[in-house]
Amino acid sequence: MLIRPLAATAALCLFAAPATFAQAAEKPTDPQIAHIAYTAGEIDIEAAKLALKKTQNKDVRDFADDMVRDHEAVNKQALDLVKKLKVKPEDNATSKSLVASAKEERAKLAKLKGAAFDKAYIDNEVAYHKQVNGALETVLIPSASNAELKSLLETGLKVFQGHEQHAEHVAAALK
């Protein structure tokens, strides 16, 4: 239980505080933003696939199915867009630290079973979507310079806000 708040704090520093972001680098560039958004989606797909292997709960399974389907659809749109814009997504410190904390979270989830797994997975989904939404709102959308990329991020934000609410409904039902 110690790792969790630590990881959450690290992620929060990364995302919730634009100041940290600004210190690490100036505004992220479009190729970096595209990479961060795509990576954030991939992370959630991987978490959902783990949940589909482990859960016995129908609500959790349905939710995980939705995450795979939606994030794959959004990421496909993102790939189509970067191809069209001839932008090459560029790996960066934010993407790297997202991947690192996701790896930690997955390792932790992999050890859990049954109701404990379901609760940890869904709670993390609520927290994760909150963080990503915060980053989209405060950093990624305002920094995007291409109008089409900005528009896709704005749609992505609505999708992820929907997921956050959906995850909250599932979390409430698990209690």
Added chain:
Amino acid sequence: MSPKRLFGAAALLLAVSMPPAQAETITVTIDKLVFSPATVSARVGDTIEWVNKDALAHTATVKGGWDVMLPPKKSGSVVLKQAGALDYYCRFHPNMKGRIIVAAK
């Protein structure tokens, strides 16, 4: 009563019991996770058709009522059975909300 007069009476009865207006189909478009128009007015017997322009699957769901699946780039519909105000949402993205105000025939 002759068969002819009987037919006449039946036709009259039918005409009287028919609703004054024909049932309509009302279209609600979904684009970028927004039901548009968000609120529609309809009558019992009308059909609501949702046209999903998103690359994402959505639903039009009334809690404890109907649940219409709206796959990406597809549409779905429901026939309104009773009067009243119906609030619906998308099960996958509960931040998407819409309302149908259904009047009696």
